[in-house]
Amino acid sequence: MTKEDVKCLIPAGLDGKADILFGNLEEICLFHRDEFLKDMEACNFHIELVALCFTKRKDAFYKLYSQYCQNHPRSESLRELIGENNAFFQSCQMKLGHKLPLAAYLLKPIQRVTKYQLLLKDLLHYRDNEKTSQDLQEALDCMLVVLKCVNDSMHQIAITGFRGNLTEQGELLLQGSFSVWYESKKDRLLRLKPMQRHLFLYQKAILFCKKTAAHTKATYQFKQCLKMSQVGLTETVKGDSRKFELWLQGRQEVYIIQATTLEQKQSWVNEIKRVLLEQLQELRGEKIRQYSANFAKMRQATSLDTTSQSSCNRSISSDDTRSHPDEDSQASSDYSNSDDEDSFMDHHSGKSLTGKYIALADYDAVGHSEVSMKEGDPVELLKVGCAGWWYIKLAGSQSEGWVPASYLEHSGRKSSRSCQSVSSQASNNTE
C-alpha cells in the first residue's frame, strides 16, 4: 500500500486534528533526542552528573508532561469517536510494523514519566559516596514533585463553574477530597451531615468543589472560594485527629475539614501554614510591634488553656475556641500570628538563641531543605532564619535542615502546657 492509498483512508473526523491526537508528543520527542539524551550521554556514567540532568530540567519535564497528560483524555475521546479499529489506524500499524495499536504507544509517555523516579531510586542503591547520594536524592525529589504537579494539574482541568481566573490564584499546591462541615454565626445553620468536597489549595486561595462523576470523567463543580489572605487555621479539633478548621472573620464562619488520613491532614496543615507564614512575612513591619504589645495580654488568657493538644497547634492557630467559650473570638485571629512575630523580634534584637531544643510534635519535611523530626527528638539550633524558620541539627544524626520554630521547645523548659512563644521562652532561659 502506498502513501497515497493510506492517505485516502483518513477518516473525515480526524482531518486536521493531529495536534489533538498526538498532543505535544513531537515536542517531548525532540526534548529527549536533542537535549536530555545528549546530556545523558555526556555524563559518561558519572552518576552525580546523571542526577543533574534531571534536576536542571525539572521545569521542562513538568511543562512537557503536564501538557501531554492534560491532552490525553481529548486524544482518547477523539479516537473513541472515529473508532480505534478504523482502516486508517490499522493500515498505519501494519505499514509501520507496530506490534501494538496506537493507543498503547500514546500511553507510553505517561508510563515513562512515572518511571524516572524508580530508576533514580534504584541508582541510589548503587551510589558510591555521600555527595552522589545527595545529588541523586535531589533528583529523585525533583521527579516526584514533577509527578505530583502533573497529577494535580490534571484535576485542575476538570474544575467547572469558577468565574475567576485560576492562573491568578498562584501555584496549585495541593488538591484532595475531604468531608466538610460549615458553621456560621450569622444564620446559626448547623449541618450534621458533612458535604463531600474536593479542595484545591492555591497560593492565594482555596477552592471548594463538588465532585460529579459523569461516565468516565470526573468534573469538579465549583462551590466556594476562600482567599488565603482572609482565612485562619486551627490545626487540631477535639475528637478527631484527622480534622482541621479554616475560618473567616474571627470564626464568624468556620469550615471543619476532615481528611481521609492523618498524613493527608498533616500535609495540608503544613502547606497552609507555610502559605500563611509567607503572607505574614509580607505583612510584617509596623504591625508586628502593635501585635506584640497586645500579645502580653492575650498570653494570660491562653495560658489557662489545658487542651492536651495545645503543644502542637501553636504556630498559626489559635486553640479551638469552642473549648474556651469565654475567649474573645477577635483575639483568636489576632494572636494567631504572634509566635512568629515574636521569633522575628528576637531575630532582630540580636539575642543569641543557640542551644538544645526538643521537638514538640512530629514535623514532616516539605522539600529538600527542610528536615523531618519526631515528637521528643532532641535537636540543636544552628541558626535562626526569618518568618519563624530555624535551621537545626538532629542530635545523634547528620540530618540538618529548616523547621518551624514553633515546633521546638527549649530543653530546659519544664511545662509545655501553654501556647506562648517558644522563642521568647528560649531567650529567657539562655540568659
Place this chain on the structure above:
Amino acid sequence: MPEQSNDYRVVVFGAGGVGKSSLVLRFVKGTFRESYIPTIEDTYRQVISCNKNICTLQITDTTGSHQFPAMQRLSISKGHAFILVYSCTSRQSLEELRPIWEVIRETKGGANELASIPIMLVGNKCDETENREVSAAEGEAEAKSWGCHFMETSAKTNHNVKELFAELLNLEKNRNISLQLEKKGQLKGTRKLKEKCMVM
C-alpha cells in the same frame, strides 16, 4: 460500552516490588528473574483466541504511578480487565491497593457496570511462607469486600500464573476469550483450573 476490538487490554496494578513484572514476564515469556529489576518495559503482548478469532492480549504495567491517581486513571480508562497485585509478605502492599481499587471503581462507573468487569486481587510471593504477613483467608475476605475475585500466585515457582490469566479471561462475559492458542498441554481443562483457584 467499549467497542469490540482485536485487542483485549489487561491493566496490572500494585506497589513497587510486589512482583507485577515477574508475574507478567513469567506469563509472557515463561521466565522468572530472581533479582528485582524495576520495570522498564511498559506493555507486553500475547496472542490469544477471542470469539474463535486470533486477538492480542495487551498487558499494561503501571509501575511507578501508584501514588498518582489522575495519571493512573489514564491507564484505567482503556482497560478491559484488571489485576491488583500485592505481596503476601507485605500487609502494606495490600493496603496500598485500596485507593487504586477506588480509582477503578470511580472510573468504571456504577456497581452494575463494575460487576461485569473482570478484576482479580492477587497475593503474589505465596511461596515465601516464612515471611508471610497476609494470610490467604485475609486476602480472600478483602476481595469479597471489594466484590472482586481472588488468587494466590508465585511467579518464582510458577504457581497459578497461567491460571491467573486464564481465570481472568474466563470472567469476561461479553466475549468468549481463552488462552487456547497457547502451546498444547498448558491447560488441562477447567477442572484443574478450578482446583488450583481454590488452593489456599
